[in-house]
Amino acid sequence: MNTLTRALMGATALCALGIAASAQEATTLTIATVNNGDMVRMQGLTDAFTEQHPDIELEWVTLEENVLRQNVTTDIATSGGQYDVITIGTYEVPIWGKQGWLVPLNDLPAEYDVDDILPPIRAGLSVDDTLFAVPFYGESSFVMYRKDLAEAAGVTIPDQPTWDDIKAAAAAMNDPDNGIYGICLRGKAGWGENTAFITTMANSYGARWFDENWQPQFDSPEWKATITDYLDLMTNYGPPGASSNGFNENLTLFQQGKCGMWIDATVAGSFVTDPNNSTVADQVGFALGPDSGQGKRANWLWAWSLAIPSSSDAPDAAKQFVAWATSKEYTELVAENEGWANVPPGTRTSLYENQEYLAAAPFAQMTIDSINAADPNSPTVQPVPYTGVQFVAIPEFQGIGTAVGQEFSAALAGEKTVDEALAAAQELAVQEMTTAGYIQ
Structure with a gap:
């Protein structure tokens, strides 16, 4: 075997080893x-x-x-x-x-x-x-509702509803004896679960997490109105065990025909109208997140x-x-x-x-309209020092938001009153914001 042949064979062997190594890597x-x-x-x-x-x-x-x-x-x-x-x-x-x-x-x-x-x-x-x-x-977030139940109950849900429209529709469609609840909302504690929904609701009521000096605002009348109405909706017209329900749990309830309305993420549109998974796929209507007449809707981003x-x-x-x-x-x-x-x-x-x-996609136009309705730079009626619609864009919010969500979930479960939950939220928010150096 001459030198050239050996070199070629060696090169071929090295190439083969390289290919094997590449396959293994x-x-x-x-x-x-x-x-x-x-x-x-x-x-x-x-x-x-x-x-x-x-x-x-x-x-x-x-x-x-x-x-x-x-x-x-x-x-x-x-x-x-x-x-x-x-x-x-x-x-x-x-x-x-x-x-x-x-x-x-x-x-x-x-x-x-x-x-x-x-x-x-x-x-x-x-x-x-x-x-x-x-x-x-x-x-963003929007209202999903059963058109058949609304029609049978004699109520109309407009494309741009108020919270009064939502309350009236929830009461009219509520039929717990037949396993149908007027409204399904997030109750599971978490800054991205119940706190996300409740914050958008609070925005539309004129509430804010912090004033311009980073002072927590849970002792405000706007927050009391928000939590009072949230609990009234859930207690009177919501499903049992709602304090354990997040996005996926409410999705299942809606797909099974157990919710007259559900206010949640626009991404749910394809799931509630999918005939393979939703028993009410051909009966779903959509509307923007509600407002209370103050110029801000409950639309997150x-x-x-x-x-x-x-x-x-x-x-x-x-x-x-x-x-x-x-x-x-x-x-x-x-x-x-x-x-x-x-x-x-x-x-x-x-x-x-x-x-x-x-x-x-019957929900497509309402989805893009809802996304465009949300303003992270001006999320609520009053001026705020933060950006974010359903959250506050500071590192501390993850912990504060979850702790506050636990207080609201406890109130939903009947373990605390509205006043007790809000007082606890205020106290823990003041403590955390003071520790973090936002307030003195």
Whole structure:
């Protein structure tokens, strides 16, 4: 065997070893996500991604909303490196982006078309024009109601209802003897659960979390009116055990025909009108979040988004995944497999210019109108020192918001009066804001 032959054989062997090594060195991405329907659907469609990226493997950690937030917050604050892709919301992104905890996403490929992301959604996921997360779906909140029950009860729910309209409709449709409750609302404690809903309701009543000097305002008459009416609605016309109900529990109740109305995330529109899962799919009407005549509606602004922790050891592969999962290509994949009504809503301008989508999704126009009705820079009637509609965009809010939510949930469960819950909320908020240095 001559020298040239040996060299060629050696090169071939090294090449083969290199190919084998490459095959063995597939990158594994660990993705933490919430157990909402759109995320579950995404997991079922990711074969399309792995076929395009055979060198990337996906591992899923799917958690209930409150647990996801706890786990992801702990991991990212300690640079734990447990996750490569995390599902986080509009509250966390700007705070964590400023801290340097997230990988910037300003270098996504041109075909991704960042400029197509709805301006209010994109602004909430950016810091100084740097994008730190991409929206998987965007949402506001609106009223979903049973048209058949409303008609039978002789009530009309207008497209722009007041809280008086909601109270009247809840009373008229309430039929607990037949397992139908006038209204279903979030009661489960958590800053992203009952506190989110109650804060938007408070905004529309003229209440605010803090005045311009960061003094908590739970001792105000506006907050008392909010919590009094919330508890009246839930106690008189809500389902039993409502203090344990969050988004998913109320979704199930509505799909089973047990709620006359449900005020919650616009993303629920596709689930309540899906005939495969909803017994009332052809009877659902939609309206904007209610107001009390003060110029602010109970419409929040949120996006469940995909971000990459700075502690990830595979940021390039992670970018490929988040770009795919939030792309126009993915939207078309969902439409092909599940129908246009089931594509992730509230993210792209082009979606609301797509006639196929508008024709298939009876909630589409009300969704975009609700998103545009929310103003994170002026969330309530009175001036405030913070941004955020259903949350306050400060790091301390996560803890304060959950503690306050526990007080309201206790009141709903009958363990505290309105006055007791509000006094406790005021006391703990003052203590936390003093400790954090916002007030003296």
